[in-house]
Amino acid sequence: MKKYFVISLIAIALLGCNYVSKAQEKMGSKAELIDFDKRLTDLNIVLSKPSAPLASYVKIVRVGNLIFTAGHGPDKPDGTRVTGRVGDDLTLEQGQQAARLTAISLLSSLKAELGDLNKVKRIVKVLGMVQSTPEFKDQPKVMNAFSDLMVQVFGEKGKHARSAVGMSALPANWATEIEMVIEVED
Structure with a gap:
């Protein structure tokens, strides 16, 4: 009889641990709930109307629950862009x-597409291109500001996931061009 009682206590303890673990997971996921639009305000980031594409393409393509962005450049709030080569001009x-x-430019396009950044489930993949001299080897450090x-x-x-590469030239002499893939809610 003692043996069954001990086994029963162990089973109850294990079930209780599992219940607590699942409750903690739920609480943890609730703790992860962040209002991304509010976060931008807290960071003093103002999104603007996305700039027009430079040629015959669109800035965003949605396939299922994935969004693919075209390359975006470093748009300043006044409408101009940061231009030049890192390691030479910059x-x-x-x-x-x-x-x-460029990150803010991408967020502006994403917000325009989704209407609400809280629909973002995950930033999946980023390709960062840095216009730089052949001697400049710190493209990842440049891209860290984006990440x-x-x-x-x-x-x-x-x-x-991210790639950071150096380029000898970018469109319109942009200092950086970045594209990304984002998973969003269906």
């Missing part, structure tokens, strides 16, 4: 500022 810090502005902003806005959902 410093590393200026390249990082260009990457951050850091995605994590600041989206938390864990902002962490993504």
Whole structure:
């Protein structure tokens, strides 16, 4: 009889642990609920109307629950763009500022498409192109400014796979051009 009682206690303890674990998971996922639009306000980021494409293409294509963006450049609030080559015309810090502005440009297009950034489930993949001199080897450091902003806005959902490459030239002499793939709610 003692044996069955002990086994019953162990079973109850295990079930209780499983229940607590599931409850913690639910609470954890609720703790992850972030109002991304509010987060932008908290970070003093103002999204603007997306700039028009430079040629015959669209800025966003949606396939199922994935959004693919065209390459975006570093749009300044006044409508101009950061131009030049990092390692020549621009410093590393200026390249990082260009990457951050490009992130804001992408968020502007994403918000225009979705109407609500809270529909973002995850930033999946990012391709960052940095117009730089052949000697400049810190493209990942430039792109960190972009990645850091995605994590600041989206938390864990902002962490993504990424490539950061140097280019000898970019459209309209942009300092950076970035495209990304985003998973959104259906």
